[in-house]
Amino acid sequence: MMFTEASLLDVWEAAHGLGALRRALALAVAGGAEPAEVGDLAVGRRDEFLLALRERCFGTAFPCLVSCPSCGEELELELSSRDLRPSQVDACAVVAVDGYEVEFRAVTSRDLLEVHSRRTLLERCVVTARLGDQEVERSELPDAVLGALPDALAAGDPQADVRIDLDCAVCGHRWASPFDIAVYLWTELEACARRLLYDVHALALAYGWSEAEVLAVSPGRRRRYLELAGTMA
Incomplete structure (x- = not known):
């Protein structure tokens, strides 16, 4: 069911004036997320609600204009919702590094709101850590072990870091371009609301x-x- 123009203005008004992260949460709630739970959703799961909201407001086609990082040529393309939904998030996963076995969970919006350093963020995502039979406090994990988490986090929650494989028709350069649904949707909402x-x-x-x-x-x-x-x- 598509949003009415009046409903779209209500959504815009509720999110207007908020910082980028809190605005994404407000839009996720408009897309169907529970207000009391949205902050603790994995970022990829939150973004699924943003995709749902975008589909209700503007449909499933996503026109884009991208500049080639090699030659600067502007490329027009149209993505679909299917292109922007990689795979489901894993609630928890395990990474093994240097004899350590670390169980971790995906990053949430609450993590990003409350934590302001990279190491603290990574520690916060650790559920349990062991070295052999010995349990290890997350604060005692070596940098090398925590350093393995970003790639594992990205693999476990691909919806949180969507990248589109592109190639330039002019110079042949190939690259993976990031797609941020929160920025894309808000740009559309802002333009539509002003109109x-x-x-x-x-x-x-x-x-x-x-x-x-x-x-x-x-x-x-x-x-x-x-x-x-x-x-x-």
């Missing part, structure tokens, strides 16, 4: 209509009313 607010403002001045009355008019007819009112650029 809707302009329509409401212009037609309220021209005809005295309320916001609800403006949004009740179809976009096509609204464009025509704006033309007749002489407000179209």
